[in-house]
Amino acid sequence: MTVLASGWxxxxxxxxxxxxxxxxxxxxxxxxxxGYFLVLRAQVFTGDALSHMAFTGSLAALAAGVDLRLGxxxxxxxxxxxxxxxxxxxxxxxxxxxxxxAWITGxxxxxxxxxxxxxxxxxxxxxxxVLFGSIFGMSAGQAGTAAAVAAGVCAVVLAVxxxxxxxxxxxxxxxxxxxxxxxxxxxxxxxxxVTAAEASQAVGSLLLLGLLAAPAGTAQRLTDNPxxxxxxxxxxxxxxxxxxxxxxxxxxxxxxxxxxxxxxATVYAAAxxxxxxxxxxxxxxxxA
Numbered sequence: 001m002t003v004l005a006s007g008w009x010x011x012x013x014x015x016x017x018x019x020x021x022x023x024x025x026x027x028x029x030x031x032x033x034x035g036y037f038l039v040l041r042a043q044v045f046t047g048d049a050l051s052h053m054a055f056t057g058s059l060a061a062l063a064a065g066v067d068l069r070l071g072x073x074x075x076x077x078x079x080x081x082x083x084x085x086x087x088x089x090x091x092x093x094x095x096x097x098x099x100x101x102a103w104i105t106g107x108x109x110x111x112x113x114x115x116x117x118x119x120x121x122x123x124x125x126x127x128x129x130v131l132f133g134s135i136f137g138m139s140a141g142q143a144g145t146a147a148a149v150a151a152g153v154c155a156v157v158l159a160v161x162x163x164x165x166x167x168x169x170x171x172x173x174x175x176x177x178x179x180x181x182x183x184x185x186x187x188x189x190x191x192x193x194v195t196a197a198e199a200s201q202a203v204g205s206l207l208l209l210g211l212l213a214a215p216a217g218t219a220q221r222l223t224d225n226p227x228x229x230x231x232x233x234x235x236x237x238x239x240x241x242x243x244x245x246x247x248x249x250x251x252x253x254x255x256x257x258x259x260x261x262x263x264x265a266t267v268y269a270a271a272x273x274x275x276x277x278x279x280x281x282x283x284x285x286x287x288a
């Protein structure tokens with residue numbers, strides 16, 4: 001395999017791989033940080049809804065003839081804030097998500113049909129890229145923009161880490177202590193929207209939930225310490241991103257989005273097995 005023979009230095013000699021590594025690291029770090037709070041706040045279903053919105057927003061932009069990223073960011077952020085508005089304390093709940101889920105999916109199907117029937121094979125290929133991502137197809141400018149936006153998300157999450165953690169663990173006490181719980185809830189959902197838009201460029205709208213949830217779920221199974229779990233989720237997300245890119249580079253027929261999520265799922269499965277083994281009771285001696 002090429003990557004095994006030449007190593008990462010050889011792979012990084014290819015601009016497409018270098019762009020994917022740099023943008024992917026930033027996107028994965030943001031996904032790991034935001035994903036930690038998604039899991040902690042039991043809002044993983046929100047990420048699922050926003051993955052569908054990323055699909056719908058992207059296709060709406062393409063159908064309108066504008067930059068795909070415009071529809072991607074506008075749609076995911078707007079729906080994320082809408083979900084907070086429909087819920088209490090700015091924390092999206094299953095009822096609010098379920099109220100808009102079918103509508104989002106239906107719009108996505110409409111825009112997909114509209115776009116694919118208006119321009120032939122090229123448009124159909126663009127629809128596939130929206131679904132499954134195209135991280136190896138990023139230009140230097142696109143990779144730089146994605147990395148800058150993801151770095152901004154990371155900076156904001158780090159800035160609000162303590163109050164957001166307090167509000168996530170004990171919302172009532174946090175509110176009594178003067179923490180702006182509702183404002184934090186809205187802000188967090190907006191961050192989830194931005195991160196979903198970012199992650200969809202790497203792994204596609206169908207698979208972005210894996211990048212948001214799997215590293216965080218793994219981290220929470222390995223440690224109960226919030227700071228360590230947060231850091232571990234971030235590190236795991238970046239490592240799984242790079243691992244998936246390396247595998248996809250070594251096996252060209254394997255899509256990078258599949259490889260990235262497969263690595264993340266495998267690591268989660270291993271952590272689940274280790275955790276289940278630790279929790280299993282010691283065997284009891286049979287009574288004579």
